[in-house]
Amino acid sequence: MSENILSVKNLVIHYETDEEVVEAVNNISFDLKKGEILGLVGETGAGKTTTALGIMGLLPTRVGHVIQGSIELDGENLLEKSPREMRKVRGKKISMIFQDPMTALNPVKTVGDQIAEVVLLHERCSRAEAMIRAQKMLAMVGIVPERYKDYPHQFSGGMKQRIVIAIALACEPELLIADEPTTALDVTIQAQILDMMRKLQKEHNTSMILITHDLGVVAEMCDHCAVMYAGELVEYGTVEDIFDNPQHPYTVALYKSIPSLDKDVDRLHVVPGMVTDPSNLPSGCSFSDRCDKKGDMCNKHEAPGIVDLGNGHLVKCLKYKPEVEEK
């Protein structure tokens, strides 16, 4: 167990607004081993970003709440840390790359200073040393260090994302969370960025959670894959398990929906039916409204438990409980 860098257990996150409670993350558990990449897939609204923000301790104040569970990084429960202690973790031990590089950088600060900032925060070094480090980071992500003094608007989207990656990796974090790092980019640039991320991840042996809509990206990059639906982890396994032997009806439907030629980056609801509303979950299995394997028990029964199909291939579906299969 000690090789697990991250261990999330029974995590429940709600957004509580005046009108409603959104059950964004419902009792999910997963582990991440050192140096591995875990792919987190699921449709829009599945709770992927919420999970990531929960780990970062960056849920929107007042609205987002961790209701229960634990998030252990190197055996330390992050949820028990004070805000001050969490600031030492963020940027240093865990970094996050956000979805939209166009807005992720401060428009009135030079990109170099924005990289140097995180170095100054976490490393004992002078301003000059931080600058040199920032220039090295720029070079590492394929941008000439001479552009240190340029502002974000002087870069293209792909280059901005490279800069965001440079910020995230500047302090050599143990864990990198990349939330759809390429969704906002042109298809050709997506590949470049992903190649670069994988190369850097290998070089630094960084553990990584890669959030994406794109199963193709998971197949290419990841060791394990977790499929989320309506705040739940419905299937988890090695990439081989998930790709060669998908078990949950939702995962199967996701495969069917992959467009053959052009990867559609728009947020289409590719699986037939509407995405389940996390503020109004059905009783029993949350996927039951859209499931083509649905049995009589699926709505009546309490939510399906996790079944291990062997070797840690987990699935959360009543099909794999004896009661349903006998029918």
Add this chain to the structure above:
Amino acid sequence: MLKYILKRILYLIPILIGVSAIIFALKTVTPGDPARQILGNDATEEQVQEKRDELGLNDPVLVQYVNYVGGIVTRGDFGDSYRTGEPILTEILPRLLTSAKITLGAVMIGAIIGVLLGIISALKKYTWIDSVVLVISMFFQSVPEFVVALVLIMILAVKLHLLPATGITTWQGYIMPMLCIGLSAVAGYTRITRSSMLEVLGEDYIRTARAKGQSEKNITYHHALRNAMIPVAQSLGSNIGNAIGGGMVLETVFGVPGVGKYIVDAITQRNYPGVLGGALIIAIILTLINMIVDISFVLIDPRLKTTIISGGAKKMPKKMKAA
């Protein structure tokens, strides 16, 4: 950059032609004979006619206008006062200095208090502090400046004898006019600062800064504030305009010998060269200030540098180019 400045100066020309033409037109339709006014009721009809010739009042209006504008452009001559016979420019320049001091002080008071209150209420949004700030700034915005002025005179001068009621013979005389004009602008700055601060604090790059492990204090002052100041700076130009407008009235209330009072006096005395010259000079100054404010954005917002230097207001293409 130079091209941009030149272009802005060229904009002055149509503005000034417009302002001068309107005031000139007013002069021709208002009743009363300036020549008679200058000479008094005792003067003979002959003397008045002579004076009219001397002032060029018998020429067609268009000729008068062209002569006037020509005088300004070639000699910097805004005409002579009907009242004193002194050149308008000589009369106005020292008053301009007085008005400038008051306006500048007022804008500074308004901007500093307003921005501070705006930051506070943004950081404390939806608490009682936010509400109190809102009420106070709304109060000063809705009460007319001259009412505030009279109340201040009542309290500070008449009752407490802290400040002189009128006049600027001592430096204390400046305080009340500055306060009145400044306070009325506070609400505007507070509202702009609060809303832009709240908007900026919700931006993705603030989340990026949090993800770096930056403290909330540094996020507010190093990341949010400068971005939030962009709309505040943009409002500065029109706020200075308002302050000058407010100054016109208040200079009369406080008996401050500034340009505002000069123009008001000139109007009551039918001293048209005074009105015209005063209005034109203020129009020139306002345009120049707006230009300086616009240029100073570049210092705050690096994105403008490229657009301004390259001359056009071309936006960055939305679609990204290759990395």
